[in-house]
Amino acid sequence: MLDAYQAGLLRVESMLAERSDLWSSCRRQAVAIIDDCIATLEQGGLPDTTAAEDYTRLLGVNRALQRVPVAESVRAAELLWSALQPAVHAAAASAAPPQRAVIWQQVNAAFRAACSVRLYAGSQGYEETRDQILSPAAPHSPEMQTHHPAPAHDERGEAPEELTPRERQILDAVALALTNRQIASQLDISEGTVKRHLYNIFNKLGATSRMDAVLKGAERR
Numbered sequence: 001m002l003d004a005y006q007a008g009l010l011r012v013e014s015m016l017a018e019r020s021d022l023w024s025s026c027r028r029q030a031v032a033i034i035d036d037c038i039a040t041l042e043q044g045g046l047p048d049t050t051a052a053e054d055y056t057r058l059l060g061v062n063r064a065l066q067r068v069p070v071a072e073s074v075r076a077a078e079l080l081w082s083a084l085q086p087a088v089h090a091a092a093a094s095a096a097p098p099q100r101a102v103i104w105q106q107v108n109a110a111f112r113a114a115c116s117v118r119l120y121a122g123s124q125g126y127e128e129t130r131d132q133i134l135s136p137a138a139p140h141s142p143e144m145q146t147h148h149p150a151p152a153h154d155e156r157g158e159a160p161e162e163l164t165p166r167e168r169q170i171l172d173a174v175a176l177a178l179t180n181r182q183i184a185s186q187l188d189i190s191e192g193t194v195k196r197h198l199y200n201i202f203n204k205l206g207a208t209s210r211m212d213a214v215l216k217g218a219e220r221r
Contacts, residue, residue, distance in 0.1 A: 005030055005083035009076060015068060016076055022066065025059055025176050029118065030080050036114035041106060046113050053121040054210075058177040060125025061214050065133070065175065073122055077115045084111070125211065133218050161204045163217070170197045175214045 009017030009026070016026045032052065039047045063073065088107050092100040163171065173183045180198070184191045198213075205220070207213035 001083050001087060002027060002030060004086075005080050008079040008083055012075065012079070014072055014075065014079075016072055021176070022063075022068065025062065026076060028177070029056070029059060030076075033077075033080065033111070033114045033118065034084075036117075037107065037110040040110040040113060046110075046117065049117045052114075052117055055177045056118040056121040057125035057128075058175065058211055058214065060122035060127075061129045061211060062175045062177065063122070064126045064129035065218055070123060070126055073119060077119060080115075081108075081111055128211075129215060129218070132215055163201060163204060163220070167197050167201050167204070168217075170194060171201055171213060171217045174198075174210050175217075 006017050006023065016022045036046065036052065088104060092103040095103055170183060173186060178186065180191050180194045184194045201213055205213050205216040207216050
C-alpha cells in the first residue's frame with residue numbers, strides 16, 4: 001500500500017515523494033494515519049490525539065521551512081486514501097452484501113477524522129512558522145526570506161551561545177518530528193544522550209517546547 005502511495009505521489013510529481021527526506025516523514029505520517037484509523041474502528045472513536053497533534057505541528061514547521069505548499073499535504077491525504085482503496089474493498093468484500101457499504105463508510109469516516117486532526121495541526125505549525133520566520137508576502141517564492149537575523153546579544157547583553165554541530169544535528173531531527181528514541185537509533189546514541197543534548201539546546205535557545213526550539217533554531221541559521 002505504501003508503495004502505491006509513493007507511486008501516486010510520484011505520478012503527480014509531488015516533492016513529498018521526490019525528495020528522500022520529505023518522503024521519510026510523509027511515510028511516517030501515512031503509517032500514523034492508518035494506525036489511527038485502525039484504532040478508531042476498534043474503539044469506536046479516535047484515540048487521544050495529543051501526540052498526533054504535537055507530531056504534526058512539528059511536521060508543519062518542517063514543511064514550511066522546506067517550502068512545501070500546504071496544498072501538497074492535502075493532496076497527499078487524498079492520494080493516501082486512493083492507495084487504501086484495494087484494501088478497503090477487499091475488507092468489504094469479505095462481509096455480507098448488506099454490510100459492504102457500511103464498512104466502506106466506517107473506514108472512510110475513520111480516515112477523514114484522522115486526516116482532519118493532522119491537517120489542522122500541521123497547518124497551525126505551518127502558519128506559525130510562516131508568521132515568525134518566513135516572509136508572509138511571498139511564502140513560496142525563490143526570493144523568500146528564510147529567517148530573521150539572529151540577535152547579536154541575549155536579554156542579559158551577552159552574545160547567545162551557539163549550538164554545537166551535534167546539537168544542530170539533533171535539532172534537525174526534532175524538526176523532522178522524530179521522537180527521542182528514533183533520534184537515538186538514527187544517530188546510534190542513547191536516549192539519555194539525546195535528552196542531555198535537548199536540555200542544552202533548550203537552554204541555549206531559551207525554548208519552552210520542541211516546536212519552540214525548532215522555530216528559534218531556524219531563526220539562528
